[in-house]
């Protein structure tokens with residue numbers, strides 16, 4: 001029996017998942033929901049499913065095994081909860097929203113209903129990340145430096161604080177999540193930010209640059225830089241340092257250095273394809289052990305990134 005999938009939100013990243021899923025066997029793309037009707041209709045025409053503008057109607061009319069929820073941060077309302085309550089597995093794009101309270105309610109429903117969940121932290125599915133985790137096993141991480149320095153994504157909601165939550169919450173969240181994946185849970189967050197460099201950009205209210213310091217429960221520390229002001233000279237990745245070693249992770253690349261030895265790993269599997277494959281396998285079998293980022297786990301990353309915003313606003317460290 002093919003896995004029957006529906007989409008909530010059929011924008012840029014949904015299209016990316018559709019391009020991966022369309023080539024897989026045992027998957028049927030049966031329904032597409034978007035508040036912009038034409039987007040749902042176009043996807044339905046291309047993939048052979050039905051179009052909706054209201055997610056509950058889609059959940060009730062279609063017999064879905066799973067829903068891909070690919071919404072902008074501000075738009076998360078009851079899409080996850082009403083899927084979980086109906087026993088529909090959910091793949092949710094990061095960030096899972098802008099409200100920890102709402103996310104915790106969804107996490108409880110997922111637990112109670114035993115629903116399969118996965119969140120689109122695709123960096124966790126890189127071969128390079130697997131190797132970094134293997135190297136770090138049994139080693140004590142000392143400190144880390146993380147980066148998401150670049151330009152702004154083109155979607156209008158991104159540049160509004162109430163639309164995206166800002167760059168830390170929407171984009172650099174991948175690096176915060178990687179830091180948790182490699183160094184464990186965060187105990188305290190402190191952050192500073194600046195504005196004023198993007199006066200020419202209309203309707204812009206996110207920070208230009210944010211520097212966030214993390215203290216981990218293990219005692220490790222990290223500094224993560226976010227900036228959306230430059231289309232040149234950017235950098236995305238996380239470097240972890242310990243006694244006499246360094247691990248430098250960036251998209252599909254890893255460099256491990258020890259005295260007298262440098263190991264470089266480049267390329268590897270497509271992490272988007274892998275996260276989709278693993279999710280579908282979990283839906284088919286009910287065994288979630290291959291999923292690297294469950295909804296419940298992603299709540300912890302959301303808490304850390306929202307704490308960074310709070311630390312900036314209140315000018316003090318925030319305990320997690």
Ligand SMILES: NC(=O)c1ccc[n+]([C@@H]2O[C@H](COP(=O)([O-])OP(=O)(O)OC[C@H]3O[C@@H](n4cnc5c(N)ncnc54)[C@H](O)[C@@H]3O)[C@@H](O)[C@H]2O)c1
Nearest residue numbers: 009010011012013034035070071072073075093094095120
């Ligand atoms: N993992 C990644 O690498 C990655 C990459 C890009 C985007 N994302 C994440 O994916 C999410 C979506 O980003 P995007 O770039 O696809 O945005 P987008 O604006 O291109 O698409 C979002 C779609 O959701 C629709 N929508 C809004 N509210 C809705 C609602 N209530 N019901 C149904 N549809 C609704 C919009 O009309 C739009 O078509 C964001 O959270 C973003 O952070 C992840």
